[in-house]
Amino acid sequence: MAYTVRRPNLTFWEKLYLPNIVAGLAITFNHLKKMLKGETKVVMQYPEEKWDAQLPEYYRGAPTLVTDEHGRERCVSCQLCEFICPPRAIKITPGSLPTDSKFAKVEKAPQAFDIDMSRCIYCGLCEEVCPEQAIYLRKDYAVTGESRADMVHHKAKLYELGGSMPGLVHKWNPDK
């Protein structure tokens, strides 16, 4: 339904329009003057200079896979992240652990785990849904590649980025 927008009641000076431009330019020149005098510094010379040290703990960068303190890959390829992923960036080929493996009790581990970083939207749902605390969004944000294939992070790359995360759940502890 159509409705009427009340126009603001402008004063005479406001109606003149030019004084406001002058006031705006004054602010700009003030900043210019401060910068020339070296009082403010707003430009960082990326990539020589980076903001990485100031990134907060909860920063959502590239998703990665992590291992536990015994070097076991935490992922058991339950494929919940593949299911939840809104842009369908994750593709997992499930596999089983060999029976002579140190972690044979876990039985299952991913054969292949690919995250297509050209699709990933850094939403963090994979981290949230993971029942094994195996996938984390870390602080890597500069994901580049020369082809679409380059933009796919395979399992080895994901573990390289993720590293080890000790002190999480211990559900596969044989005593439990």
Place this chain on the structure above:
Amino acid sequence: MSTEVPLLNVQIDGVWLQFPKGTKVIDACQQAGKFIPRYCYHPKLSIPGNCRMCLIEMGMPKMTPDRKPVLGPDGKPEIGWIPRPQISCAQDVAEGMGVRTDSPMVKECRQGVMEFLLINHPLDCPICDQAGECRLQEFSVEYGNAHSRFLERKVKKPKNVELGPRVTLDAERCVLCSRCIRFMKEVANDDVLGFVDRGGFSTIACHPDKTLESNYSLNTVDICPVGALTSTDFRFKMRVWFLKETKSIDVNDGLGCNILIGSREGQIYRITPRENNDVNGNWIPDSHRLNFKYLRAEERLLQPTVEGKQTSWSDAVSAAVTKLKSAGKLALVASARLTNEELYLAKRLATALNVTIQDVLPRTGEPDGILIPADRNPNTSGARLLGATGETPGARLKDILAGVRNGSITGILCLGEDLLDCGFTHDDLAKLKVIVVTSILANPTTAAAHVALPGAGFAEKRGSMINIRGRLQRLNKAVEPLGEARDDWEILTDLLAAAGCVHSLHSIEDVFRAMSQDVPEFAGLNLGKIGDLGLQLLNKPETVTA
């Protein structure tokens, strides 16, 4: 029905309803819309009543001293409630019976049973294949507690045990419902499973001298309500919630078991039985359900070939018809594995090409007395009805072979069979002037063929088949054909058009419509009317084992 089954009045959650005598209380409640959770109860098996999940509160009408029911103010019998819960699976409905499925006592009972069932459960849902279709998960959410009060150490039981060549057991997940034991004893007639040990250590095990190797062993995986029994073939392949389930039928024998094809992104992962009490009940043989991998085999034909060279479809089709027309006297070897639609088109093509003799290859084997009949072709009845063969399938094959050997038959159109299986030798194939063959896989005939056309497998096409009991059933498409392979009905309509026969068959529905006009048995039918469970087309009193 000849004998009238009396209806009994039963009160379920305060509502009076009528059920036929002999109905189980658990089924009556389900029919009334009050689902009762259960683990051990299965309608096709005997009733042990050992899981205790289906507890309900039950009552019988109060009686006066002269055994008349006491009527309440509403004219209905007053119910005297039994103060302790009853299992609803081992209880038939009775006149005036009262059932409460959601009273505080029932809720508390279910909660208690769930808590005990989960005491030793390993909670390994992330790696468990049953996750997503697991009754423990479902009932735990619906009737159980959010937290475990169990602080002691859980009992350890054997994991990853090979019960047989196709079934793997994880005893820690088992709830000891005994469905698998009863199935093997009562349906598969191979009593190999049983409980060993006592109390919390009780587990399922095979008889010491035997393994679970029956051809029906994978049905125990289907009826297992939890993840204790898993299919070794499907184990860790794909999570069930990704699978698209397509209702179709099995094509490995004349019965045509109803199946669900589980596929994801063009890849079939598993086949499970679909309930149809007029055909296969709830079961399917292992040999049939695992026979789908040939669709992705190395020797799959992916591209039409003319004289061994890969070519386009249009060139291959016109080359096939030109060659067949110049071949002289022709014979058609069709397959009783083709659908009715394909056989109907084959017949029209045979007429257009002046084929004088045609037959299908019969396949027989020992019936197993449970589901597998002697006839191992899925559509022998359809082939007979549509004139692809005579009363005895395969009777004319030796005439065709004799004709090839004495030189009176010089061309063969072979649809979906290997001529070597039909008694031909490599010399006979070399003698023929023209061989045109459609096939799914490469075989000696496709190697010798002048034109070889890649067709579609059972999970890649729609169509209908008639089983040995005369039941018309429907195939549905679960995945796309591999490579350049095409639906067989499309190949046949193209061949038909190239042979100079004008037609307007542009979809499988068109083909069925044309067939229903030409064949009186199909009159008034279409693919939609066949339905998921099929319909009885020909009245044949044959039994499964015939």
